[in-house]
Amino acid sequence: MSHSSYELKAEARERVGKGSSRELRRNGLIPAVIYGDKQAPIAISLNSNEVTKRIHAGGFMTTVATIEVNGEKISVLPKDYQLDPVRDFTMHVDFLRVSADSKVTVEVPVHFINEDKSAIKIGGVLNVVRHEVELHCPANNIPEFITVDLTGAKIGDSLHISHVKLPAGVTPVITDRDFTIATIVAPAGGLAEEGEAEA
CATH class of the missing domain: 2.40.240.10 (Ribosomal Protein L25; Chain P)
Structure with missing residues (x-):
């Protein structure tokens, strides 16, 4: 990784x-x-x-x-x-x-996958709250990035740190809440309804 x-x-x-x-x-x-x-x-x-x-x-x-x-x-x-x-x-x-057993605190970038299997496919917008997440990691096992899988995410959904599979020994710095990494929101103009006449 x-x-x-x-x-x-x-x-x-x-x-x-x-x-x-x-x-x-x-x-x-x-x-x-x-x-x-x-x-x-x-x-x-x-x-x-x-x-x-x-x-x-x-x-x-x-x-x-x-x-x-x-x-x-x-x-x-x-x-x-x-x-x-x-x-x-x-x-x-x-x-x-x-050293090999040092714990370090690092800001790790977030990557999003499977946008085409989420509401983004029908016009939803990915609103990234955190482009990087601060993590405690073993010095010899720092992830290059963390991955958020958007499969099945609907308009209005929030994706939290609990959605992310973190490598062994890696923990978020913020532990008192399941913080949001991104949300999927309706586009500014709203979603076109099926069969609605285009203005």
């Missing part, structure tokens, strides 16, 4: 701060930080193109990566990144150090 892992080579950064970040970027590198797992954060620099390519490939935030720093291989999950809004390159990434 999940994207295959990948490896990034990194250099440890001695200097941190605005000036050194600018210098890194001039050299095609970006500053990043690895934190978590009750250890001191490590400031690193990464190849900017490689990271930007990974982000555009999709699944960046749900794929555990291995970062090699000074010969040490560290398993990480990206937690946050900043893109330069103008020039579309990565400015900074935060990585969370994970």
Whole structure:
């Protein structure tokens, strides 16, 4: 289900701060930080193109990566990144150090299937309330997406998190209610009745 892992080579950064970040970027590198797992954060620099390519490939935030720093291989999950809004390159990434038994919190995209077996086929409109759902997952079992099956859904139906078969060990962050992921609503103009003259 999940994207295959990948490896990034990194250099440890001695200097941190605005000036050194600018210098890194001039050299095609970006500053990043690895934190978590009750250890001191490590400031690193990464190849900017490689990271930007990974982000555009999709699944960046749900794929555990291995970062090699000074010969040490560290398993990480990206937690946050900043893109330069103008020039579309990565400015900074935060990585969370994970181990096989780490639990992580990830926003996972929702995919909808079997729209043609639901009221959408007769003109109903899928109103997506949540395009992503926040889940607690084992670091080594993060779903790339979750799937909502629309088979048999009628106008006025709500599809809740309980409709979704989540992988083993994966639980929603919101547990106090069966929250709605999407609803199927009548189109703005109403459904055409059988045999009704077209206006």
